[in-house]
Amino acid sequence: MILGIDVGGTHTDAVLVENFQLIKKAKVLTNQANIMASLLEAAQKLISGDNINNIERIVLSTTISTNAIVQNKTNRVAMVLLSGPGLSPATLDLGKDTYFAQGYVNHRGIPVKNVSSREMEEISNDISEKSIRHIGVVGKFSSRNPQQERDAAELLQKESRIISLGHTLSGQLNFPRRIATTYLNAAIHDIYDAFVHDVLKFISKIGPNIPVYILKADGGTILIEKSLECPVQTIHSGPAAGIMGVLATARIKEDAVALDIGGTTTDISVFADGVPLLEPSGVAIDGRKTLIRGLYTKSIGVGGDSVVKIEKGELVIGPQREGPAVALGGPFPTPTDAMIVEGIVSFGDAEKAKKAIAGLARKLDLSVEETARAIVEKTAAIIADHVRDILTEINNKPVYTIHELLEGKIIKPKILYVAGGPAAIAPVIADNLGYPYSIPEHSEVSNALGVAIARTTAEITILADTEKRELILSEEGKVEEIPRNFSLADAVDTGKKTLREKAARMGARPEDIIMEVTESQEFNMIRNFYTTGKNIRVKVQIKPGLIASGTER
Amino acid sequence: MAKKEKKTGLIFFPAFDWAISVNHPEREERLLYTQDQVFEEGLLDFPNIREYKPGIATYAEINRCHICVPNPQNLTTNSHLISAGGAITAAQKVLSGEVDNAFALVRPPGHHSMLVAHGARGFCNINIEAVMIEYIRHKFGVKRIAVVDTDCHHGDGTQDIYWNDPDVLCISMHQDGRTLYPGTGFVDDFGGPNALGATINIALPPRTSDEGFLFALDNVILPILDEFQPEIIINSAGQDNHYSDPITNMNFSAQGYALLNEKLAPHIAVLEGGYSIEKALPYVNVGIILAMAGLDYSQVREPDYDEERIRQSPEVTRLIEEEVKNVMTLWKKKKNLKKQIVGSAAYIRREKNIYYDTDDITEKQIETVRVCEDCGGLVMIESAADTGKKIFAVILPNSCCPECRKNGEIFFDRVNGSQYNHVYFQDRQRDVFIVK
Numbered sequence: 001m002i003l004g005i006d007v008g009g010t011h012t013d014a015v016l017v018e019n020f021q022l023i024k025k026a027k028v029l030t031n032q033a034n035i036m037a038s039l040l041e042a043a044q045k046l047i048s049g050d051n052i053n054n055i056e057r058i059v060l061s062t063t064i065s066t067n068a069i070v071q072n073k074t075n076r077v078a079m080v081l082l083s084g085p086g087l088s089p090a091t092l093d094l095g096k097d098t099y100f101a102q103g104y105v106n107h108r109g110i111p112v113k114n115v116s117s118r119e120m121e122e123i124s125n126d127i128s129e130k131s132i133r134h135i136g137v138v139g140k141f142s143s144r145n146p147q148q149e150r151d152a153a154e155l156l157q158k159e160s161r162i163i164s165l166g167h168t169l170s171g172q173l174n175f176p177r178r179i180a181t182t183y184l185n186a187a188i189h190d191i192y193d194a195f196v197h198d199v200l201k202f203i204s205k206i207g208p209n210i211p212v213y214i215l216k217a218d219g220g221t222i223l224i225e226k227s228l229e230c231p232v233q234t235i236h237s238g239p240a241a242g243i244m245g246v247l248a249t250a251r252i253k254e255d256a257v258a259l260d261i262g263g264t265t266t267d268i269s270v271f272a273d274g275v276p277l278l279e280p281s282g283v284a285i286d287g288r289k290t291l292i293r294g295l296y297t298k299s300i301g302v303g304g305d306s307v308v309k310i311e312k313g314e315l316v317i318g319p320q321r322e323g324p325a326v327a328l329g330g331p332f333p334t335p336t337d338a339m340i341v342e343g344i345v346s347f348g349d350a351e352k353a354k355k356a357i358a359g360l361a362r363k364l365d366l367s368v369e370e371t372a373r374a375i376v377e378k379t380a381a382i383i384a385d386h387v388r389d390i391l392t393e394i395n396n397k398p399v400y401t402i403h404e405l406l407e408g409k410i411i412k413p414k415i416l417y418v419a420g421g422p423a424a425i426a427p428v429i430a431d432n433l434g435y436p437y438s439i440p441e442h443s444e445v446s447n448a449l450g451v452a453i454a455r456t457t458a459e460i461t462i463l464a465d466t467e468k469r470e471l472i473l474s475e476e477g478k479v480e481e482i483p484r485n486f487s488l489a490d491a492v493d494t495g496k497k498t499l500r501e502k503a504a505r506m507g508a509r510p511e512d513i514i515m516e517v518t519e520s521q522e523f524n525m526i527r528n529f530y531t532t533g534k535n536i537r538v539k540v541q542i543k544p545g546l547i548a549s550g551t552e553r
Numbered sequence: 554m555a556k557k558e559k560k561t562g563l564i565f566f567p568a569f570d571w572a573i574s575v576n577h578p579e580r581e582e583r584l585l586y587t588q589d590q591v592f593e594e595g596l597l598d599f600p601n602i603r604e605y606k607p608g609i610a611t612y613a614e615i616n617r618c619h620i621c622v623p624n625p626q627n628l629t630t631n632s633h634l635i636s637a638g639g640a641i642t643a644a645q646k647v648l649s650g651e652v653d654n655a656f657a658l659v660r661p662p663g664h665h666s667m668l669v670a671h672g673a674r675g676f677c678n679i680n681i682e683a684v685m686i687e688y689i690r691h692k693f694g695v696k697r698i699a700v701v702d703t704d705c706h707h708g709d710g711t712q713d714i715y716w717n718d719p720d721v722l723c724i725s726m727h728q729d730g731r732t733l734y735p736g737t738g739f740v741d742d743f744g745g746p747n748a749l750g751a752t753i754n755i756a757l758p759p760r761t762s763d764e765g766f767l768f769a770l771d772n773v774i775l776p777i778l779d780e781f782q783p784e785i786i787i788n789s790a791g792q793d794n795h796y797s798d799p800i801t802n803m804n805f806s807a808q809g810y811a812l813l814n815e816k817l818a819p820h821i822a823v824l825e826g827g828y829s830i831e832k833a834l835p836y837v838n839v840g841i842i843l844a845m846a847g848l849d850y851s852q853v854r855e856p857d858y859d860e861e862r863i864r865q866s867p868e869v870t871r872l873i874e875e876e877v878k879n880v881m882t883l884w885k886k887k888k889n890l891k892k893q894i895v896g897s898a899a900y901i902r903r904e905k906n907i908y909y910d911t912d913d914i915t916e917k918q919i920e921t922v923r924v925c926e927d928c929g930g931l932v933m934i935e936s937a938a939d940t941g942k943k944i945f946a947v948i949l950p951n952s953c954c955p956e957c958r959k960n961g962e963i964f965f966d967r968v969n970g971s972q973y974n975h976v977y978f979q980d981r982q983r984d985v986f987i988v989k
Contacts, residue, residue, distance in 0.1 A: 084856075085852050085853060085854040085856070086590075086593075086594050086839065086852060086853055087594045087595070087596075087839075087843070087849075087852065087853075088848075088849035088850075088851060088852045089852075090849060091599075091848060091849060104856070106856055107586045107589040107590055107593065107831075107835060108586070108831070112856040140593060141589075141593055172592075173589060173592040173593040174592060174593060174595045174598070175593050175594060175595055176594075176595035176598060177595060177598065281597075281598070289598055396605075396606050397606070398565060398566075398604050398605065398606045399606065400565070400566065400567050400568075400569050400588070401568065401569045401570040402568055402570050402571055402631050402632055402635060403570055405566075405606070405607070405609075405635060406631060521569060523569075523581050523582040523585055524575060524576075524580070524581070524582060525582060526576050526578075526580065526582065528799065529576055530576070531575075531576065535582065535585065
């Protein structure tokens with residue numbers, strides 16, 4: 001049995017799942033000031049002395065990291081940057097505790113200028129004077145050679161200092177994002193650390209041997225102890241739970257679009273052959289663009305409680321929300337009121353809803369029913385337009401090979417999945433989009449279900465340079481010697497082997513390690529008209545999905 | 554440093570799966586490190602820099618500026634259609650107002666492809682700028698266009714295509730043809746009889762550095778542009794003037810390239826050559842993108858940059874000053890030149906021998922231009938290549954006068970087709986292309 005708990009903004013949901021069947025569910029209000037209390041309360045509703053021994057794992061989503069960032073409950077962080085020449089530092093978004101230090105590696109990971117120990121000592125002293133405990137060290141191209149970040153960290157290391165290194169958080173290139181990612185990782189360290197210890201304390205009380213997992217931004221799980229190395233990966237755990245929930249309840253296999261229609265906003269996510277799409281570079285949080293692998297989701301300002309107004313004789317829906325529907329005692333007419341008048345949902349005070357819509361109907365010189373219909377259709381049309389725009393954008397994503405440009409995958413949704421309170425509008429949206437819809441079952445606890453049966457995900461980025469006779473495993477920070485005849489196939493093998501070990505360390509069961517090579521390129525390096533080596537680039541991932549046997553019911 | 558930010562479109566298509574041949578400079582690896590640098594600097598995250606996927610050029614779009622022998626299908630692969638399509642996408646984004654300027658970082662290049670094309674020369678099969686220019690004229694009705702070719706090699710293909718067109722100013726600044734392929738591009742290459750001054754060549758001595766390039770820019774290119782008043786400026790942005798380029802002998806730097814693009818302020822830049830793929834291209838391209846976007850590029854520097862080592866000698870400075878003087882003297886006299894050159898002739902003939910180094914083809918060409926006061930003039934070309942192909946082409950210019958049109962149609966009608974493999978009729982004004 002698996003216990004899955006989703007800590008949401010309003011509710012904390014918990015489910016017990018056995019053989020992919022929902023056994024038991026519970027819902028409690030989330031106490032934002034004390035997330036631990038909510039977790040405990042939800043868990044205790046489902047576990048007892050009878051079933052505790054049958055629980056093989058506990059999986060949690062958490063808002064702790066996101067909240068810490070958004071609410072500024074973060075540590076003061078000193079950032080030490082080995083930036084070298086290039087983009088002007090003035091264009092970077094940096095805090096006051098930033099130090100630029102000597103040290104630079106180029107695009108191939110070849111050191112151009114070394115770290116200076118004297119300079120690091122000065123920086124170290126300054127950090128001590130400011131009594132800053134958390135440090136982020138980020139080098140340009142450090143994912144191509146981690147050594148200088150390590151050298152700097154070694155020179156800065158002191159008891160009580162906690163240092164985050166840029167290359168450990170992502171294998172992707174993007175120096176400004178690497179800085180933001182490393183900063184956030186250091187900034188949420190203490191609050192996340194405390195949370196993990198609280199969770200572990202609680203678990204040790206109920207059943208000391210149950211492994212606990214946390215859901216990451218990419219919809220994959222990681223053992224909670226391992227997550228301490230990279231707390232920043234747990235941002236956006238909540239939205240990821242939502243998307244994994246759709247996957248868990250709908251068992252998507254084809255190209256699809258999923259909508260989570262809430263009161264204020266509608267979240268749109270996209271699936272290609274049943275796999276949720278990832279953000280191409282990384283998720284953004286609180287205005288900061290990061291390198292954190294995360295599920296793609298786009299939030300638009302239209303929901304069931306959006307205010308409906310008339311401007312210049314036209315209906316305008318959202319983006320403001322001023323309260324619930326009039327039918328539920330709110331101040332302004334909303335799409336939900338229109339749906340009540342239309343009779344597609346039935347709750348609240350229908351008379352009040354009718355009265356609210358009638359006010360708009362007079363201005364439009366239409367009947368109440370016609371107005372309600374127009375509001376529902378307009379709401380659906382806005383959402384459908386956004387869905388089309390998103391698909392156009394995704395399908396027009398730049399590619400870099402002729403093969404991809406001519407033969408690349410184009411997403412053509414076959415079905416629309418709709419969840420959330422106002423999901424009753426689904427047929428109207430589906431009609432506008434021209435494909436069928438479905439409202440998955442158990443949608444009231446789907447997030448917790450998604451959390452419970454999500455698999456462990458991970459990624460490995462490899463750059464092999466046979467001229468340098470070196471291979472780097474970017475996220476692992478490992479550099480290995482390779483022979484001159486090292487091939488693309490060898491690099492893929494190394495990637496798979498490393499990824500398997502990494503996933504196992506993160507807590508994946510062997511049967512859940514389903515790997516996919518997402519990039520494999522090989523370039524002949526020619527210098528002065530002679531082949532001097534090969535530049536090989538490989539990425540292997542375990543894509544987001546459900547644990548084994550969860551895919552077949 | 555406060556600069557005015559611009560919305561810049563980037564069409565980046567490195568064609569990672571295409572090469573002329575395994576060891577060729579024009580190979581898969583060429584833009585690999587540029588991609589690394591652009592990604593690592595996070596340039597695509599700037600709100601004023603937007604990346605677009607390239608379109609795919611059509612054969613009809615190629616037929617607007619080339620006479621491909623036997624046809625564009627035989628002369629191009631998908632890579633050429635995408636690279637020209639990328640240039641077209643750049644133009645489309647600029648002219649529709651979606652962005653202020655755009656950079657097509659695409660390959661393979663195109664500026665050595667001439668009007669008649671029997672094959673590939675100088676790594677080029679079709680002229681991607683010319684395909685783009687004809688798209689701009691056709692789709693957006695733009696009349697006056699300037700191409701500033703800053704590749705180290707003479708932009709002989711673009712010059713050839715617009716030799717007789719008074720509305721397209723082709724300025725090429727390059728390493729002296731006596732020391733580098735293709736061996737042409739001297740001051741007195743000044744345009745056809747009806748388009749004198751619409752072709753400008755500035756031949757710079759080997760080992761010209763930033764100082765010399767910027768001197769030529771300030772004293773020839775910018776003043777001539779100012780007088781010509783183009784609606785659109787295109788930079789044929791070769792990057793092989795860089796001090797580290799393996800096949801040229803110049804001393805230009807990433808800072809120099811960025812400053813040149815800031816001053817020139819092209820609406821569209823299109824990548825041409827540049828084969829120092831590791832030491833130059835990553836930095837030059839980042840510099841150009843930042844300069845076009847109006848962002849601070851002052852910190853962009855090659856790791857091995859050494860100002861002293863690449864400084865130009867006083868002799869180089871003297872030669873450049875002399876060249877600049879010669880070009881400007883000719884430019885000032887351009888109005889009086891026609892009478893002197895044309896005399897009383899009704900038609901002017903020019904014979905050319907063209908070598909296609911990439912495909913090893915030799916072509917003999919006779920170009921005949923009608924002397925005209927009202928338009929660029931009717932052009933007729935007889936071309937025979939050692940592939941055995943012999944063709945005849947009638948080309949009507951973009952703003953063709955009735956007299957040239959009438960004559961052109963008669964010549965096309967009466968030409969003895971049995972002498973040629975193909976006879977072509979290219980009407981740039983009405984966008985008609987006929988083969989018989």
